[in-house]
Amino acid sequence: MLADARRLLPRRADYAELPRSWRQDLLAGVTVGVVALPLALAFGISSGVGAAAGLITAVIAGLVAAVFGGSHVQVSGPTGAMAVVLAPIVASYGLGSVALVTLLAGLIVLAMGVTGLGRAVTFIPWPVIEGFTLGIAAIIFLQQVPAALNTAAPTGQPPLVAAWRVLTGANWSEALPALLVVGIVAALMVLLPRLHRGIPESLAAIIAAAGVVAALGLPVARIGELPDHLPAPVLPHADPAALRALLGAALAIAALAAIESLLSARVAATMSPTGPYDPDRELVGQGLASVASGVFGGMPATGAIARTAVNVRSGARTRVAAIVHCLLLLAVVYFASGPVASIPLSALSAVLMVTSFRMISGRTIAKILRAGRSDVLTFALTAAVTIVFDLIDAVVIGIVVAAFYALRAVARRSSVTREKLPVPYQPGDERIALLRLDGAMFFGAAERISSAIVDADHPEVSVVIIRMSQLGMLDATGAHTLAQITAELEARGITVIIKGVQPEHLNLLTNVGAIESLRHENHLIDSLDEAIAHARSHVRG
Structure with a gap:
């Protein structure tokens, strides 16, 4: 029992490679921090909690997950999938619910890790995961349509319906400046990596767009005021009625956090020479990260596949890389909140639109389409339910459909x-x-x-x-x-x-x-x- 508990806690062996890799870890941490800054701001706004909450989450949750998590190279923070789940919760229960639901979800994920449920993600079929990813990518893109047209998003409506209403009712003369910003950012994010792979294209594109907006005086919405320091930790008020109302939402967030974090850690383990990850410890780290984020006014956090991949490709070998990424973002909070506040919202929407396209792998979809009718149906149904209804329902339905076909195949061989x-x-x-x-x-x-x-x-x-x-x-x-x-x-x-x-x-x-x-x-x-x-x-x- 004591040995199991020790396995879930930080230890000196986590940093065994540091004497040989500290230069690589520092460089990787700075690189990931530059990439993470616009994403943290964008996902915070997209979820409805605001850019400041996204930045706080990247700093606090990212630091806690780096120290306590089960992967040496995982980078955690706000993600597109979490923004998709959180947006309707904010619309239904208000901003005041975010801290409590984040804390509850973190405690649930922590309990999952302590009780050894970390390996359950291996039972999720591949077509379900890919259909889920495709659905999330579509929702992220749809959520950016209002900001791309310089319009407020309709509240309480599914992303598909809201995007359609914004498009059909748009004032195109007012939307033109924002669309210009979107075009500039998207073009630079596509072209800059072709010039040099080391250029942080999202950050460079946002800086260029902000410069164009300032030079031309374009009438577009900005991020607005950001805190110049971290808020003091505060435990959210939790009366029984609020707990009952938010428990279902917290369970959905916890399920998503566990799935996304473990998938990201598994991908990182295949990319990095640092060895395997501990799924139960990863859930413990992610649970503690969301608890800390909620106490500081942030949003739920998960392992971020894109940022983790950048970390690995940049040469990270220990947790120091993810820690440095958090410290860089913390420096932004204290020393650069003013300039960041002037970033156009349409520039961040363009970053997320391009990111959503990059989440979709045409090669993977082609493999699934060649795999067989049952896999195609599972993939398509999971994606459709994700877009039209709910992410967690999509995963459950996808698993049920995949299980049905698997059992039918076994029965036919009997x-x-x-x-x-x-x-x-x-x-x-x-x-x-x-x-x-x-x-x-x-x-x-x-x-x-x-x-x-x-x-x-x-x-x-x-x-x-x-x-x-x-x-x-x-x-x-x-x-x-x-x-x-x-x-x-x-x-x-x-x-x-x-x-x-x-x-x-x-x-x-x-x-x-x-x-x-x-x-x-x-x-x-x-x-x-x-x-x-x-x-x-x-x-x-």
């Missing part, structure tokens, strides 16, 4: 085969049915197997041998069905012999009464030759 008795023929062999179960016998296949065993075409059968040595999977429903079949056959005067029960299936068959249904305990036999000999003795007798 079979019951009538075999011939070994030669030479002996009188009475026609009254013995030798049946072999293959594959799996579970709730998806039990009824079909039942129909095959109770065969009306062979009414003369007086002994049935059921071979189970080739059975790979048996669940409670399958075992119960077998018990019912055995009891029914015995009631009709047909002797049942079960041959070759695997040790892992024996307890289950015993517990559901399948063994008890046999006429005699000697009818549970390991050898096929013995089973056939015993069956022939019944027929002759």
